[in-house]
Amino acid sequence: MKSEILYRQEQLSEIAKELISRSAGQKTWLLSGEPGAGKTTLVKALVAVLGGNPDQVNSPTFSILNQYPISQGEVFHFDLYRVKSEAELFDIGMDEYLDSGSWCFVEWPEKLNALLPAESFRVEILHPVPADGEPHRLLRVSD
Numbered sequence: 001m002k003s004e005i006l007y008r009q010e011q012l013s014e015i016a017k018e019l020i021s022r023s024a025g026q027k028t029w030l031l032s033g034e035p036g037a038g039k040t041t042l043v044k045a046l047v048a049v050l051g052g053n054p055d056q057v058n059s060p061t062f063s064i065l066n067q068y069p070i071s072q073g074e075v076f077h078f079d080l081y082r083v084k085s086e087a088e089l090f091d092i093g094m095d096e097y098l099d100s101g102s103w104c105f106v107e108w109p110e111k112l113n114a115l116l117p118a119e120s121f122r123v124e125i126l127h128p129v130p131a132d133g134e135p136h137r138l139l140r141v142s143d
Contacts, residue, residue, distance in 0.1 A: 002140060002141065002142050003140075003141050004138060004139065004140055004141070005018070005138070005139040005141065006136050006137075006138050006139075007136060007137055007139070008134060008135075008136055008137075009041075009135075009137070012041065012042070012045045013045055013048065013049065015042075015045070015139070016042065016045035016046045016048070016049045017049050019046070019121075019123065019139075019141065020046065020049060020050070022121075022141065023121040026119060026120060026121040027101065027102065027103045027104060028098055028104045028106070028117045028119070028120040028121065029046075029103075029104065029105045029106065029120065029121045029122070029123060030106050030109035030112075030116075030120050030121070030122045030123070031043070031105060031106060031107050031109070031123050031124075031125065032108070032109060032110070032122070032123070032124040032125070033124055033125035033126065033127075034127060035081075036127070037125040037126065037127055037137070038125050038137055039107045039125060040057065040058065040059045040077075040079075040107070042123070042125065043057055043075075043077055043105045043107075044057040046075075046103075046105065047068050047070060047075055050070040050071065050072075050075065050103065051070045051071025051072065052068045052069060052070035052071070052075060053068070053069075056068050057077065059079055059107075060077055060078060060079040061079045061081055061082060062082070064078060064079060064080065064082070064083065064088075064092060065077070065078050065092060065097070070103070073102055073103070074102050074103075075102065075103040075104075075105065076097045076100070076102055076103065076104045076105070077104075077105045077107075078094070078097075078104065078105070078106045078107060079107040079108060080106065080107065080108040080109065080111035080112065081107065081108045081111075083108075083111045086111075086112075086113060086114055086115060089111075089112065089115055090115075094112075094115055095115055098115065098117055109122075121141075121142075122141070122142040123139055123140070123141055123142075124139065124140040124141075125137055125138075125139055126138040126139075126140070
C-alpha cells in the first residue's frame, strides 16, 4: 500500500516513530530522493528512535557504509550514490548486511538492482513542498 505523509522538520521524530510502526518489523529500508532531500536527516531521527545516538549519524557518501550502535544491536547505513557497479557492493559484502537481520537503511537503492531485497520498506522523500506558507517535506511510503 502506498501512502503520503506531509510534515515539517520539527515533526521528524514523530514521523520516524510512525514509519517504524508502519514498517511492521521490516528492517531493510530503501530511501530515495534527490540530493539534499533529507535522507540522512531521516536516518538520524530513526537511529534516535531506535535508541542510538543521532549525533553519530552522518552521510556515508564517501565510505558507502556507516555503522551505528543502537539499544538492541546495530544499524547499517548505506549511501550508494558513488557506487559504479554491483561488483563494488559484493566486495563490501552488502548482501550479507542485508541478510543480517539488522536495521539497514539504504540511500540511492536504485544502484542495487540484482541485490535489491524482495521485501523492503520503501520511502521516497520529496524536496520541500510549500504548504500553508511553510516548507514541508513529502514522504511517499510503500509498505
